[in-house]
Amino acid sequence: MKETGQKAEAVWSDYSQRCSTLLHSTRPFVFRDYQDLADHGAAAFETIRDINMASRLVGDMFGSTLDDPLSDRYKKLGxxxxxxxxxxxxxxxxxxxxxxxxxxxxxxxxxxxxxxxxxxxxxxxxxxxxxxxxxxxxxxxxxxxxxxxxxxxxxxxxxxxxxxxxxxxxxxxxxxxxxxxxxxxxxxxxxxxxxxxxxxxxxxxxxxxxxxxxxxxxxxxxxxxxxxxxxxxxxxxxxxxxxxxxxxxxxxxxxxxxxxxxxxxxxxxxxxxxxxxxxxxxxxxxxxxxxxxxxxxxxxxxxx
CATH class of the missing domain: 3.90.228.10 (Phosphoenolpyruvate Carboxykinase; domain 3)
Known part of the structure; x- marks a missing residue:
């Protein structure tokens, strides 16, 4: 990004608001550089994606009618x-x-x-x-x-x-x-x-x-x-x-x-x-x- 000063701050503020719209948070983060965007934007998105996948794999362990729900999840892991x-x-x-x-x-x-x-x-x-x-x-x-x-x-x-x-x-x-x-x-x-x-x-x-x-x-x-x-x-x-x-x-x-x-x-x-x-x-x-x-x-x- 070539902008500096107030223009750069405005661009990062816009990025931050867009990210907060996509990834809701009780503590919205304001990006100030690319490292912030990587650590708190891209990495956060990847983590949420993977947690969502893991939660679907694990499911409701307590409500399972299987005799061995842990073994069942292990098989689904592949x-x-x-x-x-x-x-x-x-x-x-x-x-x-x-x-x-x-x-x-x-x-x-x-x-x-x-x-x-x-x-x-x-x-x-x-x-x-x-x-x-x-x-x-x-x-x-x-x-x-x-x-x-x-x-x-x-x-x-x-x-x-x-x-x-x-x-x-x-x-x-x-x-x-x-x-x-x-x-x-x-x-x-x-x-x-x-x-x-x-x-x-x-x-x-x-x-x-x-x-x-x-x-x-x-x-x-x-x-x-x-x-x-x-x-x-x-x-x-x-x-x-x-x-x-x-x-x-x-x-x-x-x-x-x-x-x-x-x-x-x-x-x-x-x-x-x-x-x-x-x-x-x-x-x-x-x-x-x-x-x-x-x-x-x-x-x-x-x-x-």
């Missing part, structure tokens, strides 16, 4: 979920990937680390099969941030592209499915609140296609990227050490490496982000249950 053994190779690989690419989430003046509670292998029927994914080129295992409110929809429907294009992280690639090689990026979305320290991180296999476009700033024409469905890599201020990357099963690359400064210090992205425009090129593979813990806090174990 996604097999099974816990990984903690001594399995996959479990150890994922914990290493998380520990290596994680940085504390900062909320206010407090830094939060994470500990892994459980890791689940998931097989969503809505996503391409593993055999289909195996045939695709440039496969990478990437972190995808999700709020707890979005989780059921991801498992039942798979990933959906972003609802809009905005020149800010998360939406700068247009209507794309965006993941990262840094668990630190996904952890920002997984954090819920201090009162609810549990969250989930998603690991997905994404095929970036035969040609990967690298960008250092928000693309000017996202529609052409959406039409051509090419993989895009947004270069962040930090990157994973490529010397530590390795190949996992089925020729899938795992960009597990220490986070180090990149040569792109002016990038709007903190970490590398990857955009895929075709849902058929992504498959949710693992669900990592984590607990956010205040760093440096000492627990008072004395009895009253």
């Amino acid at each position: 996604c097999s979920v099974s816990a990984l053994e903690k001594d399995s190779d996959d479990y150890k690989m994922i914990v290493k990937y998380l520990d290596t690419t994680y940085e504390p989430v900062r909320v206010g003046d407090i830094d939060y680390g994470v500990s892994v509670e459980n890791i689940f292998s998931v097989e969503p029927s809505a996503c391409p099969s593993l055999d289909e994914i195996k045939k695709l080129p440039n496969k990478v295992l990437l972190w995808c941030g999700t709020r707890s409110s979005n989780l059921l929809r991801h498992l039942q429907k798979g990933f959906l592209p972003s609802v809009c294009s905005l020149p800010v992280p998360g939406y700068m690639f247009g209507k794309a499915i965006v993941c990262s090689d840094a668990a630190a990026e996904a952890a920002r979305y997984g954090f819920t609140s201090v009162e609810r320290p549990e969250g989930f991180l998603v690991l997905a296999v994404a095929s970036l296609g035969d040609q990967i476009i690298e960008v250092k700033s928000p693309p000017e024409d996202t529609k052409s990227l959406e039409e051509k469905k090419r993989g895009v890599k947004g270069l962040g201020k930090k990157k994973t050490d490529e010397s530590e990357h390795f190949i996992w099963k089925d020729d899938i690359k795992v960009p597990c490496g220490r986070l180090i400064p990149s040569e792109h210090r002016d990038s709007p992205l903190e970490y590398n982000e990857y955009a895929v425009y075709d849902p058929k090129q992504t498959r949710i593979r693992f669900l990592v249950e984590v607990k956010y813990e205040e760093m440096g806090a000492e627990l008072d174990t004395t009895e009253p």
Whole structure:
């Protein structure tokens, strides 16, 4: 937006009123920039969409006449979920990937680390099969941030592209499915609140296609990227050490490496982000249950 001063304020005020008309709220929010629009407009719309889907899936649990309503909802989910053994190779690989690419989430003046509670292998029927994914080129295992409110929809429907294009992280690639090689990026979305320290991180296999476009700033024409469905890599201020990357099963690359400064210090992205425009090129593979813990806090174990 080229307008500044009072003209800009008038435009943002108009956007805010339009959004309040579509998404009613007891506390209407006034947008002041694109980041506000992303955080409190686009993200809010996606959350309401996913909560609506989840509520339809769950329905009335208490009024059900089924002997086992929970099992019935699990079947409707259309996604097999099974816990990984903690001594399995996959479990150890994922914990290493998380520990290596994680940085504390900062909320206010407090830094939060994470500990892994459980890791689940998931097989969503809505996503391409593993055999289909195996045939695709440039496969990478990437972190995808999700709020707890979005989780059921991801498992039942798979990933959906972003609802809009905005020149800010998360939406700068247009209507794309965006993941990262840094668990630190996904952890920002997984954090819920201090009162609810549990969250989930998603690991997905994404095929970036035969040609990967690298960008250092928000693309000017996202529609052409959406039409051509090419993989895009947004270069962040930090990157994973490529010397530590390795190949996992089925020729899938795992960009597990220490986070180090990149040569792109002016990038709007903190970490590398990857955009895929075709849902058929992504498959949710693992669900990592984590607990956010205040760093440096000492627990008072004395009895009253």
